[in-house]
Amino acid sequence: MKRDARLAVDRPRPATPGGSRWGSDAIAELLRALDIEFVALCPGASFRGLHDSLVNHLGNTRPELLLALHEEHAVAIAHGYARVTGRPMAVALHSNVGLMHATMAIFNAWCDRIPVLLLGGVGPMDAMQRRPWVDWIHTARDLGALIRGYTKWDDQPASVGAALEAVMRAWQIAVTPPAGPVYVCFDASLQEQVVGADLRLPAVERFRPASPAVPPADSVARAAEALRGAARPLLMIGRVSADRADWRLRVELAERLNARVLTDLKTRASFPTQHPLHPCPPGIFVSGEGGALIRDADVILCLDWIDPAGAFRLACAGEWPRATIIQCSVDQHCHNGWSMDYQALPPVDIPILASPDALVRALLDAVPAQSSGAAAAAPAVVRPAAAPTAPDGVSIADLAQVTIEALAAHRPSYIRLPIGWPGECCHFDDPLDYIGFDGGGGIGSGPGMAVGAALALRDSDRLPVAILGDGDYLMGLTAIWTAVHYRVPLLVVVANNHSFFNDELHQERTARVRGRPVENRWIGMRMSDPQPNLARLAEGQGAIGLGPVDRIDDYSVMLAEAVGRVKAGATCVIDVHVAPEYARAVSSAVLRRIPDER
Ligand SMILES: Cc1ncc(C[n+]2csc(CCOP(=O)(O)OP(=O)(O)O)c2C)c(N)n1
Ligand SMILES: [Mg+2]
Numbered sequence: 114m115k116r117d118a119r120l121a122v123d124r125p126r127p128a129t130p131g132g133s134r135w136g137s138d139a140i141a142e143l144l145r146a147l148d149i150e151f152v153a154l155c156p157g158a159s160f161r162g163l164h165d166s167l168v169n170h171l172g173n174t175r176p177e178l179l180l181a182l183h184e185e186h187a188v189a190i191a192h193g194y195a196r197v198t199g200r201p202m203a204v205a206l207h208s209n210v211g212l213m214h215a216t217m218a219i220f221n222a223w224c225d226r227i228p229v230l231l232l233g234g235v236g237p238m239d240a241m242q243r244r245p246w247v248d249w250i251h252t253a254r255d256l257g258a259l260i261r262g263y264t265k266w267d268d269q270p271a272s273v274g275a276a277l278e279a280v281m282r283a284w285q286i287a288v289t290p291p292a293g294p295v296y297v298c299f300d301a302s303l304q305e306q307v308v309g310a311d312l313r314l315p316a317v318e319r320f321r322p323a324s325p326a327v328p329p330a331d332s333v334a335r336a337a338e339a340l341r342g343a344a345r346p347l348l349m350i351g352r353v354s355a356d357r358a359d360w361r362l363r364v365e366l367a368e369r370l371n372a373r374v375l376t377d378l379k380t381r382a383s384f385p386t387q388h389p390l391h392p393c394p395p396g397i398f399v400s401g402e403g404g405a406l407i408r409d410a411d412v413i414l415c416l417d418w419i420d421p422a423g424a425f426r427l428a429c430a431g432e433w434p435r436a437t438i439i440q441c442s443v444d445q446h447c448h449n450g451w452s453m454d455y456q457a458l459p460p461v462d463i464p465i466l467a468s469p470d471a472l473v474r475a476l477l478d479a480v481p482a483q484s485s486g487a488a489a490a491a492p493a494v495v496r497p498a499a500a501p502t503a504p505d506g507v508s509i510a511d512l513a514q515v516t517i518e519a520l521a522a523h524r525p526s527y528i529r530l531p532i533g534w535p536g537e538c539c540h541f542d543d544p545l546d547y548i549g550f551d552g553g554g555g556i557g558s559g560p561g562m563a564v565g566a567a568l569a570l571r572d573s574d575r576l577p578v579a580i581l582g583d584g585d586y587l588m589g590l591t592a593i594w595t596a597v598h599y600r601v602p603l604l605v606v607v608a609n610n611h612s613f614f615n616d617e618l619h620q621e622r623t624a625r626v627r628g629r630p631v632e633n634r635w636i637g638m639r640m641s642d643p644q645p646n647l648a649r650l651a652e653g654q655g656a657i658g659l660g661p662v663d664r665i666d667d668y669s670v671m672l673a674e675a676v677g678r679v680k681a682g683a684t685c686v687i688d689v690h691v692a693p694e695y696a697r698a699v700s701s702a703v704l705r706r707i708p709d710e711r
Contacts, residue, residue: 157207159234162304189561225552262451394536404428557588
């Protein structure tokens, strides 16, 4: 990807050089020194000083403002961008109200361990300086408290010098694994005070984050010994790097060990899904076939797999597997008492508090290329049959099949796949083939994350594609405007079942358990009478809207047209009417509470 490729859509008239230097000028200069490419925002007077500095002091370049129509989208855009680049975007959030709007997206980034630099404005904290009414309703004490349970760090510095140190520290904490969102809140009067030319920025090169934690030699030795002696080793790959060299090393390790490999759709593509050692299609939950591998394994190596205990319980009917379990992750460093996204506590025989990618490298030194397992036959590939075609209309399985076949030649980067997407249609062979899910299960993030990821992919040879549920699309819809305004090519396909369908399944189950009419499951769920016209909602924002379409052949034609338009630079949304069903394997996993419900 080309670096520093400017969007240069909103060009400011150059300011006359000279004049005073303001507190927010120094903060903006530091953002540039940190190589922050964009500041996503919805405007607000609490950071009017910073806004002015970015536009008039730095000329709206490095960083460049990225206007979003909702703070939740601004953060989701930063989330999607960081998923692709690995680098934080800054997001400016207006006092209490902007921050309140942003919270769900911050939570998603937190759960996904994604770095985002949140910059708030507040006050003036000095009541003597406040404008009547609005400065009072938009001033609150300790704004960081709103998001402290799902950010790594926050601060409200009391001077410009302290603000520079706070931004430097925030950036360092955000990018250090486990990465995550951080929040620095600037008093409006601090931004608007004059500072001397002698106020120096921190020398960024002297404040770099530490290298990822390397596993201790004795832990590597124990893990290697267990894996070398294993007859049926299993790798469960979760949050790992997007680096292609690390990808190849993972494949090398699995092949040397002749280990079977599980991946899932909560995290980015991390292993070739068509490799013979990867026998089960990935899903949001562990499938029946994946569960059999867990039950059968004698050594399990979890590379920061999200929720190993949950996967084990699904696989082993609420019990623990017999295998020796190795878990490598630094996640424990960010667990706190507010959020339970740390998941159930798994039994771990060899815990390793280090970077999973560093462990893979170390294990390759400790597992010889000619280990005993290497000669063994590759396991049979278990591929469940695709879900049946819907009797009338388009099934999600049809949609998936047609989409992957039509896009295969265009180097698609799948930014999001909906819950019911069949794992058999996930043919991943590169970290950018699928960039992951929403992190915190906060619906409405899909469009924003799609725009942010597409922005990051805009100078690559990738076709950015997001397949979204209609509920997700409708909640986050106005993020599309940002893509159109900044000329970001993006293809969105909405799998439109006119419903918050996931929850219909919950109502059906509840009614069944209580002996009540299951046919009422749609009430309070279906978006009908009127059906929102998703393509027109896209067109209303300047995007190309295609559909609705309810025949698979028509969809194929429309998809080919959309690919052409996106390759020519357009943002394009296709509305595909799909049957309100998930594959049975998905629906039972979505519903089950363990161990009491089956
Ligand atoms: C902000 C938020 N509200 C509600 C939910 C509960 N929820 C989970 S999935 C879902 C349905 C999503 O609908 P859609 O995107 O259309 O996907 P579908 O299930 O229909 O395939 C809902 C409402 C949630 N996870 N997040
Ligand atoms: Mg839906």
